[in-house]
Amino acid sequence: MARNLHDHILQTASALFYSQGIKATGVDAIVKAAGTTKMSLYKYFPSKDDLVLAHLSKSRDAMLNRILAGVELRASEPKQKLLAVFAVFDELLSSPEFRGCPFINASAEFAEASNPVQLAAAEFSDTFREILADLARQAGAQDSESLSRQLAMLISGAIVSEQxxxxxxxxxxxxAAANILIEQSLSRAEPA
Amino acid sequence: MARNLHDHILQTASALFYSQGIKATGVDAIVKAAGTTKMSLYKYFPSKDDLVLAHLSKSRDAMLNRILAGVELRASEPKQKLLAVFAVFDELLSSPEFRGCPFINASAEFAEASNPVQLAAAEFSDTFREILADLARQAGAQDSESLSRQLAMLISGAIVSEQxxxxxxxxxxxxAAANILIEQSLSRAEPA
DNA sequence: AATAATACATACCGGTCTGTATAGTTGCAA
DNA sequence: TTGCAACTATACAGACCGGTATGTATTATT
Known part of the structure; x- marks a missing residue:
């Protein structure tokens, strides 16, 4: 149950937003699924937009935590950590609840460039790429910026492909592609 | 103007669907932008869903034609054609009207797996990958299936990244990543 | 026991959505 | 000129949307 109604509503909404899409999920459906009322929802979230942004914020934290924890669990050396990121995502994609990336999907649902949802999606994208860039740098990659961008593209490409x-x-x-790109980048960075 | 009202409505709707999103575009907005009336729209398209599917079909044809023609224009050898695909997409992404991939976006807007929109998106995805696989095979790639999948991921990843x-x-x-993967695949396929 | 906070129940608002009904207008062809 | 088909104009049905108003039940605190 919910010791905290705010969190319970957010949790329920988040699951619905992810599984059905944001625009396809009405406030009434959230309220019904959470077993509460609109009045309570609007007490904690001034508008549906606020709830959507809270959902994205929650998803961002969950995703980053999962990535960082999963990588730490699987590898200790930077190069292996880069590959471990793919293993973490492979696990994510294998879940029956997988419905794509919450940020890519949200970005597609809210087209306007100035929309806060777009900004949240772009921010996550940047943060994720920076994590990869850090690992690439630690691994001694020749061009950690390019490599991290390429690895990020492979991951988001694999996500939409699996979707x-x-x-x-x-x-x-x-x-497999990442492995080749990483090897290439490291071999060029460390001349014999 | 429109010598053909059916096509004119479809063209107008297609542009709006792409630039603003499908669910965000109401029938009234399409009718107004096309300078016609709902009665005429519903004469040619029994429902909005039909119009959406027609839009995806049109987008698929336009996209495939653009890719094939662009590749043919830029290269004659299979390996160069593979790289030319990226040049074609680079041009696409540079347009100010670029708003991501119509099929990735539509797939995100209509979450249900059984939705016809999902099927159309998956079908395009397959067709595109087969084009890449053909080129990879012609180029003599070691594992043309894997390579084509990887290149397709790089492209869709770049699209969402640019979005x-x-x-x-x-x-x-x-x-740049594609170049490395292609070289790797060809060098392994053609042993000295 | 009195008070205050929290959550629930229900009805409602204005607006927008897809889709339809009805009537009027245009242009072209026999 | 008449007739017919295509198109326009407009109003509306019915459902659903996000959001609000009013009032009640429950629980904790004092």
Whole structure:
């Protein structure tokens, strides 16, 4: 149950937003699923927009924590950590609840460039890429910026690929490509 | 003007769907922008869903034609054609009207797996990848299936990356990675 | 026991959505 | 000139949207 109604509503809304889409999820559906009322929802969230942004913020934290914890759990050396990121995402994509990336999807649902949802999505994208850039730098990559961008593209590409064709093993195919790109970058950075 | 009202409505709707999102575009807005009436729209398209599917079909044809023609224009050898695909997309991404991939976006807007929109998006994704696989095979790639999947991921990843941060040159960064992957695949396929 | 905070129940508001009904207008062809 | 088909104009149905108003039940604190 909910010791905290605010969090319970957010948790319920977050699950619905992710699984059904944000615009496809009405306030009434959230209220019904959470077993509460509109009045309570609007007590904690002034508008649906606020709830959406809270959902994205929560998703961002959960995603970053999962990535960082998963990487730390799987590898200790920077180069292995880069590859571990793909293993973490492979696990994510294997879940039956997987419905793509919350930020990519939100970005597609809210087209206007100035929309706060767009900004949140772009911010997450940047943060994630910086994590990869840090790891690439620690691993001694030649051009950690380019490499991190390329790895990020492989991951988001694998996500949308798996979204369209489930159980296609997209993230493992992406990891194979990542392995090549990483090796290339490291071999050039460390001349004999 | 429109010699053909059906096509004129579809063209207008297609532009709005792409630039503003499908769910964000009401029938009234389409009718107003096309300078016609709802009665005429519903004469040619039994429902908004039909119009949406027609839009995706039109977008698929336009996209495939643009890719194939652009590749043919830029290169004659299979390996160069693979790289030319990235040049075609780089041009696409540079347009001020660029708003991401119509199929990735539509897939995000209509979450249900059984939705016809999802099927259309998946179908395009497959077709595009097969084009890449053909080129990879012609180029003599070792594992044309894997390579084509990886290149497709780089492209869709670059698209969503550019969607979140405009003017980031994402497709050129993706092309650099593609170049490495292609070289690797060809060198392994043609042993000395 | 009195008070205050929290949450629930329900009805409602204005607006927008897809889709339809009805009537009027234009242009072209026999 | 008449007739017919395509198109326009406009109003409306019915559902759903986000958001609010009013009032009640429950619980904790004092």
């Amino acid at each position: 369209m064709r489930r159980q296609s093993g997209a993230m493992r195919t992406a990891a | 979140m941060r405009r003017q980031s040159g994402a497709m050129r960064t993706a092309a």
